[in-house]
Amino acid sequence: MTEHSVIGEDAAAVWPQVPTESADRRRPVWVVPDEVPAIVPRSSRQTEARWVGVYRWAAVGGDLLAALIAVSVALVTRFGYEVGNAYLVIGSLLPLVWVASVGLSKGYDSRYFGAGPDEFRSLFRAGVGLTAAVAITSYVTKSEIARGFVVAAIPATVVLACLLRYMLRRDLHRHRARGRCMRRVLAVGRNDQVETLAERLGSRSLDGYQVVATCRPRGDLAASPLIAGELDEADILAAVDRHQVDVVAVATDHELAGQSLRRLSWALEQRGVELIVSPGIIEVAGPRISIRPVAGLSLLHLERPSVSGGPHVLKAIFDRAGAVALVVLFLPILVGVAIAVKLTSPGPVLFRQRRVGRAGAEFWMLKFRSMTVDAEERRNELHALNESNGVLFKIRDDPRVTPLGRFIRRFSLDELPQLVNVLRGEMSLVGPRPPLPEEVAVYAADDSRRMLVKPGLTGLWQVSGRSDLSWEESVRLDLRYVDNWSMTLDLLILWKTLRAVVGRRGAY
Template sequence: MVVDHEVTTRGRRAPGAGRPTPHALRWDPARTYTRGPRRPAWVVRFRALLLVSDTVVVTTATVAAWWWWGRRDPAVTFFGVEVPTSAWLAGVVAVWLLALAAVRSRSERILAVGVTEQQRVLNASVFALGSVMSAAFLGYAAIARDTLAGAFGIGLLGLMAMRLTWRHRLITWRAAGRCKRNALLVGPRRDVVPMLHDLRRNHRAGFRVVGIALTDADPEPGTRIDDVETFGLGELVDRAHHPRVTTVVLAGDLPGGRGQIRRLGWSLEGAATELVLPSSVTYVAGPRIHLRPVEGMPLVHLSLPTYTGVAYAAKRVVDVVVSSAALVLLSPLLLAVAVAIKLDDGGPVLFRQQRVGNHEQLFTMLKFRTMVVDAETRLTALQQANQGAGVLFKLQDDPRVTRVGHVLRAWSLDELPQFLNAFVGTMSVVGPRPPLPREVARYDGDVHRRLLSKPGITGLWQVSGRSDLSWEESVQLDLSYVENWSLSGDLMIILRTFRCVLARAGAY
């Protein structure tokens, strides 16, 4: 479903004909009528695919659990009446699917974004299990507990795996230009340009910008920003009524302030489009933002981030469990890598380096050595060829990397000894990138907030491109993690890390 910029040139008013001033935005009561936002055809098809896959997984898990644990009982007694096993299985499947629909686990707004989709699948499964157990208790039904546990255990794992598979497929489609909403950007040029670049870079957002309404100037006909047509604010409502435009994204302040934003919403009521307002609180995610309307005065409550307490203690427990399990399970691989490094050039197996951790405390980070022994002394001679961004030093074809080192870096095997750091507590499994002291010395302003959390073996920076990221993008990702971290978010990052390691994106 590739749509070109033709979308923005078929409005009801010909471009340039009777152009209103850029600040002219009026609400036309004659246009206002009740109509929901447009739902692109791909949304309907994709949600249908999710429904079919959910039904297959839930049905298969329920029947498999009954076949393995409960097929000895051809019927179940419910309120003194014998109910055929097939009817009971159908009831379990129906309750489970209704729970998935009730929590809106297939909502377009959560697809391929964050961990909300997985959380809703988990919540629906727990609710369905509780409902079935409650019904069985009230109806004196003799249902084997291992059958229920097996059905919901297998089904939950199957649903999670299937949703992750579809998520990866959707992101792939969006990277190819498909399965996106056609959006109009609104705002001054200084805000529109970075927003346009962000939406093009981040395929997960799912927006294709097909027009830009500038609020600080009335552009000449045919003026474009990065091949996207621009027009005045007065033409926005006409453009939004195009049948293929589904979203209007506000990238900055409107000339009239909050009142103008309200009138913009009114003007779009008949356009069947959605109005998207970016949060003015940088890096803050949904769980920390709470809307509290008080008699026409909407108040937004912002919960401040905390780095102590039960959740942080649970994060430490997860670090110990994951790191100890990784060290035990990967011990044969660790031994093989150590032998390969030793046989390559006879130098030390481990590379020890001072890094800056939580609250600017220095610690020794462990890695498998991938460079020649005198790599640090040869760094100065390579500074002119630095390909890194900001304070980072990166060189894609670094001559200091050994033969074995190239293989280790390509598959991120050199990072495995950092599980020892995570086990002793100087690092975490998930967190910001561990910086060097010379990098921290060049930090300015808000960048220091990266050090409020323990550095991680993996993190948003790794699953989003690693060495291919610019300095500003790396900082933004790390700050976003520090401000909005959660255990469920850590789990999603760990799962995404496996895919990134296999893809070897940005690994050098």
């Protein structure tokens, strides 16, 4: 067994190298990525884990503060300054009950700190559960609790708690962007699987995973099909102890499954180390995945994506209502931009372009004109300046863009007329990027899944880089949206779109 370290010239003094000839070639080896120490003193690991306790207590304090503010405002709003003793007692107990409800909803589970929507879902579940509990208690005890107080206090508590938790997460993300508050991970598996797993876990620092070592059979490193290798529980546990990891991530492997994986989980449980298993499925989010026990086996069920039926009727209603509200809200801006386009350059105010919608139906997409009138005719002249390596045509400093067009593109104001397309039912507020017919003509079989839903005014492509994305990245994000669509995801994308537009990221 050989320990590989790349922490500097003195690494060999820390971990003496064992000659390859005398090593058991069936034993795993540990490969430590660059700039990550092979050994972390226990005191350092305890310091790194301290952030979990700090975050948890800050979350509890934020929830208590949110409940106290909401309850105080609700009492004053409902009763003025003459609050009865009964409601003073209820108001005093409600913050404590709220924290207990969040805890029961796993709102303080460290697995969800700073990553994914589960933290916020727990707050919403706690709000619904607390409302139901108050209603049932009121009915059973035949007490008259003012509905106005309950309706004001609990929703306000949920909103304030979400706001404070969001601020707490942002602070955690700033630390993680600097490499702090991370979970040390040991990735286990064969070469191909473990490399993919390690790469994915380390691709987003905001998720909080830092792969400090990988454990794999020596036969894989020798790249020889004649040398057998196996993953041994004892060697994995030795790596856990040596590298002081917080999480063991196992890539799918037939040798480390069933009873072997069960025994490994027991051993890790005793060490306080978390075990996660990658099933090898990519780009599929939680709502479509469920674990169901069948005949003693834990089977991973993959639900079909929702592309029609009741949820999409709700989405259509939400789109139309949202479009009407946005048109009313942005009406002064719409009028102002239209006048500015008309006065600053010759040509029509609106630019109409043929795009492909759901099920391949073509429609005319509307935008404020941001280029010169002859932009389409000049496209062939500028083909050599195309900065995209795929089907898309984009130039960062496109000479066809007018000075006003550059400004309205920076803030995505040129996209606002697409609200009319949403009202017509041709587009959605959130969805895949609306493709051109020539793009659809070169689609691969997988790419055509983008047209299972309506294209959107915004989408994952908008909040993940906008014009900075390559063709492949744009397609991947669109397919991820189609496979994992939900109303919660739409609301999250709309919120992130506002941040992307205000921050002017990737727009040109």
